[in-house]
Amino acid sequence: MTRAILALLARDLRLASRVGGSGALSLVFFLMIVALVPFALGPDLNLLSRIGPAILWLSAVLATLIGLDRLFQADEEDGSLDLMTAAPVPLEGVVLAKVVAHWLTTGLPLTLASPLFGLLVALDGTAMASTAATLAVGTPALSFIGAVGAALTASIRRGGLILAVLVLPLMIPTLIFGVSAAQAATGGTVPFLVPLAVLAGLTLIAAVVGTVAAAAALRWPE
Amino acid sequence: MRLDVDNLACRRSGRRIFAGLTFALEPGGALAVTGRNGAGKSSLLAILCGRLRPDAGRITVVGVGEATLPECLHAVGHRDGLKSALTAGENLTFARDLLGAARLTPRDALERMGLGHAHDLPVAYLSAGQRRRVALARLLVCARPLWLLDEPTAALDVASQEVLARLMAEHRAGGGLVIAATHQALGLTDAMELRIEPSGGEPAPPADEGLEDWT
Numbered sequence: 001m002t003r004a005i006l007a008l009l010a011r012d013l014r015l016a017s018r019v020g021g022s023g024a025l026s027l028v029f030f031l032m033i034v035a036l037v038p039f040a041l042g043p044d045l046n047l048l049s050r051i052g053p054a055i056l057w058l059s060a061v062l063a064t065l066i067g068l069d070r071l072f073q074a075d076e077e078d079g080s081l082d083l084m085t086a087a088p089v090p091l092e093g094v095v096l097a098k099v100v101a102h103w104l105t106t107g108l109p110l111t112l113a114s115p116l117f118g119l120l121v122a123l124d125g126t127a128m129a130s131t132a133a134t135l136a137v138g139t140p141a142l143s144f145i146g147a148v149g150a151a152l153t154a155s156i157r158r159g160g161l162i163l164a165v166l167v168l169p170l171m172i173p174t175l176i177f178g179v180s181a182a183q184a185a186t187g188g189t190v191p192f193l194v195p196l197a198v199l200a201g202l203t204l205i206a207a208v209v210g211t212v213a214a215a216a217a218l219r220w221p222e
Numbered sequence: 223m224r225l226d227v228d229n230l231a232c233r234r235s236g237r238r239i240f241a242g243l244t245f246a247l248e249p250g251g252a253l254a255v256t257g258r259n260g261a262g263k264s265s266l267l268a269i270l271c272g273r274l275r276p277d278a279g280r281i282t283v284v285g286v287g288e289a290t291l292p293e294c295l296h297a298v299g300h301r302d303g304l305k306s307a308l309t310a311g312e313n314l315t316f317a318r319d320l321l322g323a324a325r326l327t328p329r330d331a332l333e334r335m336g337l338g339h340a341h342d343l344p345v346a347y348l349s350a351g352q353r354r355r356v357a358l359a360r361l362l363v364c365a366r367p368l369w370l371l372d373e374p375t376a377a378l379d380v381a382s383q384e385v386l387a388r389l390m391a392e393h394r395a396g397g398g399l400v401i402a403a404t405h406q407a408l409g410l411t412d413a414m415e416l417r418i419e420p421s422g423g424e425p426a427p428p429a430d431e432g433l434e435d436w437t
Binding site: 003004006007008010011015018077078079080082083084085086087088089220 | 312
């Protein structure tokens, strides 16, 4: 069973690195949104550094959606999903492997790149570190929540937009606590660890509920 | 293994596709599922794969221990389950690691299908018939007792059809089961025929005289 899950993980990572994979694309998309904001707001450094964590988080939420619509749809279309149903692994294990691969190719690069992109919105060292920490804790929740939408829209052609409409509202709690944790580090009345602990809790809940719900949606498409 | 299907019915989007389907397969047995387009051949295979929930009826597998039916079968259908960006070898290695019960190495399996040269080629470069042969090579990289084949000869040339017929004969000689949905003779000797009739008619009784005459 572990062997099958590792095989699935390795395959998804390899696919993401080949032509047409969405690995680098979401990172570039992340950079695009973050880079556009200073152009829209003007060179007001105080304003930028105040809303910087929020911009990074919003961009991360949107960048997570890139590639999410193909998470299960690509396997549904070419029949790979039938292969996975026949594997000696429960479908929950398949979902878990695919979501972890999705996070490793989108959430993790976003987290690692966020201090660098923080420069574009005039974040100082503390804010950069706290934003990166909250992204590291919170982006897995985005991948797991997105997986439920991806599983529900797996058999729908051009389901990307429906997917965004379905999952974005569910990502609001993660966004709220992610941004408030990042801002709590640079001042405010709440200690940094309180919203961070709530964020970690949200991620754990999303990991359980998301895995089970996505597997259920894949199991009986009709 | 032994497969018993009792009084199976299928309903899709509220419309009844077939009902009252009953058959049993002994080790070494083969079943050719026939019927007009849309009669429910692929739906029957989807139910056996566990991708579709039957409306009624029961499927029993005997002699495989704890394994469920989807874990005992190989399915090769219209959708070949291959990733275009990966090479044929990578696709087969993935299938072997995912499904377990490894038998031939991917290279040997491709050699058997006459595709040894394609081992390091991305599947995107292969023709429809070659892709189908890579998908069929999956039958050889892991050992599973039941083969579910949906139109397996589609896009295959005559030589490959003979290879497939030989593989199926070997598989059955080793006690394996084959269920094939098809419009063409596959070279399955002594296969039972299950004709799915529209609107829930009774399936035809098994014919024992082989399938050469029903093309």
